[in-house]
Amino acid sequence: MTQHPIPLDTDDDLDPQAASEGAAERYINRELSWLEFNARVLSEAENLNYPLLERLRFLSISGSNLDEFMMIRVAGLVGQAQRGIERLSIDGRSPSQQLAAIRDAVQDINQKQQDIWRDLRTALDEAGISIADDRRVSAVTYRTLKAYFLEEIAPVITPQALDPAHPFPFVSNEGIGVLFTLTRESDGEQVVEMILIPSGLPRFVRVPGEDAVYISIESLIARFAKHLFPGFAIEGDGAFRVLRDSDIEIEEEAEDLVRTFRSAIQRRRRGQVIQLEIEENFDPVAEEILREQLGIHGGTVVKTDGMIGIAGLADIVAEDRPDLKFANYSPRYPERVREHDGDCFSAIREKDIVIHHPYESFEVVVDFLRQAAVDPDVVAIKQTLYRAGNQSPVIAALIAAAEDGKSVTAVVELKARFDEEQNLLWASQLERAGVQVIYGFVDWKTHAKVSMVVRREEQGLRTYCHFGTGNYHPINAKIYTDLSFFTADPKFGRDAAKLFNFVTGYVEPRRLETLAISPIQLREQLYTLIDKEIENAGNGRPAAIWAKLNSLTDKGVIDRLYAASQAGVEIQLVVRGISCLRAGVEGLSQNIRVKSIIGRFLEHSRIWAFAAGYKMPSERAKVFISSADAMSRNLNRRVEVMVPIRNRTVHDQVLGQVLLANLLDSEQSWEQQPDGSYERMETGEKPFNCHRYFMTNPSLSGRGGSLEAGGVPKLALRRGGA
Known part of the structure; x- marks a missing residue:
C-alpha cells in the first residue's frame, strides 16, 4: 500500500445564512469532526492486530492529514479572522472561536502522535529496524554515515549566517531547517547559522548494509555539523519545520485559466506561515529570530518533545520487511470480462457490470480505454480527468487514440487540489497529441468521473459508458474502495453526452433520462x-x-x-x-x-x-x-x-x-x-x-458460480454478523 494522505475535504461548506439559534445542539462543527476523524486514523497506529510497519504507516498518514488540514482549513480560518470576517460555522462558532477549539484538539493529537512514535520506535528497534537520531552507533556505521554526509549531503546544503549582512532566506512550504548557535573560537563572538534542507534530499537516510539503520536528515546534519563550521564551537542546534497557507484562490473573471493557475501555484509556495514546528529545547534566541523573520502573527508555534514532521516516517515504512506488513494482495480481474476473452465491449454489451476496487483490478478500466484507442470501429472518446496520477495509463490510452485519428475530448480539472501542476502537464501532453482539452467551468470543479466511448456497430452507433465513484488514478485504485459501473444502455449514453456538452459548451442538460x-x-x-x-x-x-x-x-x-x-x-x-x-x-x-x-x-x-x-x-x-x-x-x-x-x-x-x-x-x-x-x-x-x-470472496462481477472461495456468501442484516 503506497503512502498517501487521506484526502481532505477542503472547500467551504457553509450555507449563506447565519447559523440558527441552538445550532450547537443540532450540528457538529466541521473542523472538530475532521480532527475526530484523524484521531481515529491515528488510533490505528495503536492497533495490535496490524503488522508493525502498517501501524507506522497509519501514524505517518495521520501526520500528512494534519499537515494538509493546517495548510488548508486552518489557513482559511486564520485569513477570515485577520480580515474580520465573522461568518459562523454550521454550529454557530466564529472563526476565532473555531481556531481556539482547533488548537486545543491539534495539541492533543500532536502529543498523542509523539507518544505513539516513542512506542513504535521501541518496537521497531526490537524488530531490527533502528532509528539512530540521538543514539550512539557502531564505529562502522559512524564511518559510513560520515562518508555519506561528506559525499552526498555537504555538497548540496548551504550554511547561512543570520545577521544584518545576510537577508533571511525564504523557507518554503513544508520546508525543514536546522539552526546552529556557534561561538567563533578566534574572538568568542556568537553567531547563528541556518541550514535549509533541500526538498530533494531523503527525509530519512538508510545506512547501507543488511541491518536496517535509519537517521533523519536533520539529525545527520547536526551530527556532522563540525565539518561545516571549522573554527567554531557548536553550542547548540535545533530543527524546525514550516507550514504555509496552501489554498489557491482564482478570480472568476480570469481570462487565461492555465496562466492563472501557474501563477497561483507559485503563490502557494510563498503563502502566509500557518505553523512553525520546533523542537522542545529550541534556543529561545533562535526561536525569536524565526518568529520575527517568518512573520508569525496568526500562525501557531508547536513545540515537540519528539520528531518534527511525523509524515516523513513514510520513508521507513518502505523498508523491505514483508513480515512487518499486510500480506500482499493482488486484485482479481473481473470474471465477466474474462468470459468474453478480455473484450470489454462484448462483456458490457451483454449486460451492465459493476467493478469493486481495489478487490477487483482497476486494469479493466484502463483496458476499456486501451481497447477503445486501437479499435477501428471506435469513432469518439470523451473523458473527465480529476486526478490521474504521475504515471497514468489512462492518459497514454487517450493519447494513443488521438494519434490513431479518433475524436478524443478530455475535460481536465485544473482545480484538483495539489494535483494542479500534474494536471497542467497532462493537459499539455494531451493537446500536443491532438486531444481536444477542455478545462470546464472557472468557478465550478468538474468532479464527475465519466468515460464515454462511441463505437460504430451493425445497428449504428452505440455508446459505452463508465461511471465511477473514484478518480482515474491507478495508484489510488489499489487502496481506495470505489465502484466502477459500465453500461451500454442508450439512456445512459444520451445523458452522458448531455453531461459533456454541459461542461464543454455550457449547454444545460434538459430532460435527463437517468442521471442526476x-x-x-x-x-x-x-x-x-x-x-x-x-x-x-x-x-x-x-x-x-x-x-x-x-x-x-x-x-x-x-x-x-x-x-x-x-x-x-x-x-x-x-x-x-x-x-x-x-x-x-x-x-x-x-x-x-x-x-x-x-x-x-x-x-x-x-x-x-x-x-x-x-x-x-x-x-x-x-x-x-x-x-x-x-x-x-x-x-x-x-x-x-x-x-x-x-x-x-x-x-x-x-x-x-x-x-x-x-x-x-x-x-x-x-x-x-x-x-x-x-x-x-x-x-x-x-x-x-x-x-x-x-x-x-469472489469478484462481484464474476460469473456467479464457484470460484476460489466457493461463491459469494449471502449477507444477512444481523448486526455484527454475516
Missing part, C-alpha cells in the same frame, strides 16, 4: 427521495435510508435526514470522515445511526439506497452510486453525477453485498455518539471485517 447532475438537480433529487421515505413512513409502509459517504456537512441534507428520523424512517449511514449530523439524539435523530470504517483500505465509494416502501435490503429499493458527497460544495459548486442502478444483478451486488457488508462491519467500525465523539464498536460473538470479506 449537480449543480442542476442532484440536490433536488436527493430531497425528493428522502421526502418519499417520510411519506412512506407516514403511510405505515417500510421506510429506510442507507448511505455510504466520505463526508456529511450540508445543512439542507442534514435537516432533511432529521425530518425523516422524526417521521420514523430508519437511517443507517457509513460516513468515513466528517459528519456534522448528530446521531442518536432523542427527538431529533433517534432513528439515525452513523458509523465510520477505518482499516486497511480507504473507504471512498458513495452509495445511496432508499427502501421505496419495501423492507431493506430489497430488490425494489432505489439504489444510486455517485461522485458526490453530501456537502454544499458538491451539490452547489461542482459538476457531479448520481447514477441509478437499475440492472437487477448489479443492484443486488451494490445493495446486498457492498453496502450491506459496510453496515455489518464490526472489526473496523467506530460509532458516532450524540456529542460527536466516536467509540469503537463491539465486535460481538461473530466479528465481521468487510475488507477481509471482499478480499477472500
Whole structure:
C-alpha cells in the first residue's frame, strides 16, 4: 500500500445564512469532526492486530492529514479572522472561536502522535529496524554515515549566517531547517547559522548494509555539523519545520485559466506561515529570530518533545520487511470480462457490470480505454480527468487514440487540489497529441468521473459508458474502495453526452433520462427521495435510508435526514470522515445511526439506497452510486453525477453485498455518539471485517458460480454478523 494522505475535504461548506439559534445542539462543527476523524486514523497506529510497519504507516498518514488540514482549513480560518470576517460555522462558532477549539484538539493529537512514535520506535528497534537520531552507533556505521554526509549531503546544503549582512532566506512550504548557535573560537563572538534542507534530499537516510539503520536528515546534519563550521564551537542546534497557507484562490473573471493557475501555484509556495514546528529545547534566541523573520502573527508555534514532521516516517515504512506488513494482495480481474476473452465491449454489451476496487483490478478500466484507442470501429472518446496520477495509463490510452485519428475530448480539472501542476502537464501532453482539452467551468470543479466511448456497430452507433465513484488514478485504485459501473444502455449514453456538452459548451442538460447532475438537480433529487421515505413512513409502509459517504456537512441534507428520523424512517449511514449530523439524539435523530470504517483500505465509494416502501435490503429499493458527497460544495459548486442502478444483478451486488457488508462491519467500525465523539464498536460473538470479506470472496462481477472461495456468501442484516 503506497503512502498517501487521506484526502481532505477542503472547500467551504457553509450555507449563506447565519447559523440558527441552538445550532450547537443540532450540528457538529466541521473542523472538530475532521480532527475526530484523524484521531481515529491515528488510533490505528495503536492497533495490535496490524503488522508493525502498517501501524507506522497509519501514524505517518495521520501526520500528512494534519499537515494538509493546517495548510488548508486552518489557513482559511486564520485569513477570515485577520480580515474580520465573522461568518459562523454550521454550529454557530466564529472563526476565532473555531481556531481556539482547533488548537486545543491539534495539541492533543500532536502529543498523542509523539507518544505513539516513542512506542513504535521501541518496537521497531526490537524488530531490527533502528532509528539512530540521538543514539550512539557502531564505529562502522559512524564511518559510513560520515562518508555519506561528506559525499552526498555537504555538497548540496548551504550554511547561512543570520545577521544584518545576510537577508533571511525564504523557507518554503513544508520546508525543514536546522539552526546552529556557534561561538567563533578566534574572538568568542556568537553567531547563528541556518541550514535549509533541500526538498530533494531523503527525509530519512538508510545506512547501507543488511541491518536496517535509519537517521533523519536533520539529525545527520547536526551530527556532522563540525565539518561545516571549522573554527567554531557548536553550542547548540535545533530543527524546525514550516507550514504555509496552501489554498489557491482564482478570480472568476480570469481570462487565461492555465496562466492563472501557474501563477497561483507559485503563490502557494510563498503563502502566509500557518505553523512553525520546533523542537522542545529550541534556543529561545533562535526561536525569536524565526518568529520575527517568518512573520508569525496568526500562525501557531508547536513545540515537540519528539520528531518534527511525523509524515516523513513514510520513508521507513518502505523498508523491505514483508513480515512487518499486510500480506500482499493482488486484485482479481473481473470474471465477466474474462468470459468474453478480455473484450470489454462484448462483456458490457451483454449486460451492465459493476467493478469493486481495489478487490477487483482497476486494469479493466484502463483496458476499456486501451481497447477503445486501437479499435477501428471506435469513432469518439470523451473523458473527465480529476486526478490521474504521475504515471497514468489512462492518459497514454487517450493519447494513443488521438494519434490513431479518433475524436478524443478530455475535460481536465485544473482545480484538483495539489494535483494542479500534474494536471497542467497532462493537459499539455494531451493537446500536443491532438486531444481536444477542455478545462470546464472557472468557478465550478468538474468532479464527475465519466468515460464515454462511441463505437460504430451493425445497428449504428452505440455508446459505452463508465461511471465511477473514484478518480482515474491507478495508484489510488489499489487502496481506495470505489465502484466502477459500465453500461451500454442508450439512456445512459444520451445523458452522458448531455453531461459533456454541459461542461464543454455550457449547454444545460434538459430532460435527463437517468442521471442526476449537480449543480442542476442532484440536490433536488436527493430531497425528493428522502421526502418519499417520510411519506412512506407516514403511510405505515417500510421506510429506510442507507448511505455510504466520505463526508456529511450540508445543512439542507442534514435537516432533511432529521425530518425523516422524526417521521420514523430508519437511517443507517457509513460516513468515513466528517459528519456534522448528530446521531442518536432523542427527538431529533433517534432513528439515525452513523458509523465510520477505518482499516486497511480507504473507504471512498458513495452509495445511496432508499427502501421505496419495501423492507431493506430489497430488490425494489432505489439504489444510486455517485461522485458526490453530501456537502454544499458538491451539490452547489461542482459538476457531479448520481447514477441509478437499475440492472437487477448489479443492484443486488451494490445493495446486498457492498453496502450491506459496510453496515455489518464490526472489526473496523467506530460509532458516532450524540456529542460527536466516536467509540469503537463491539465486535460481538461473530466479528465481521468487510475488507477481509471482499478480499477472500469472489469478484462481484464474476460469473456467479464457484470460484476460489466457493461463491459469494449471502449477507444477512444481523448486526455484527454475516
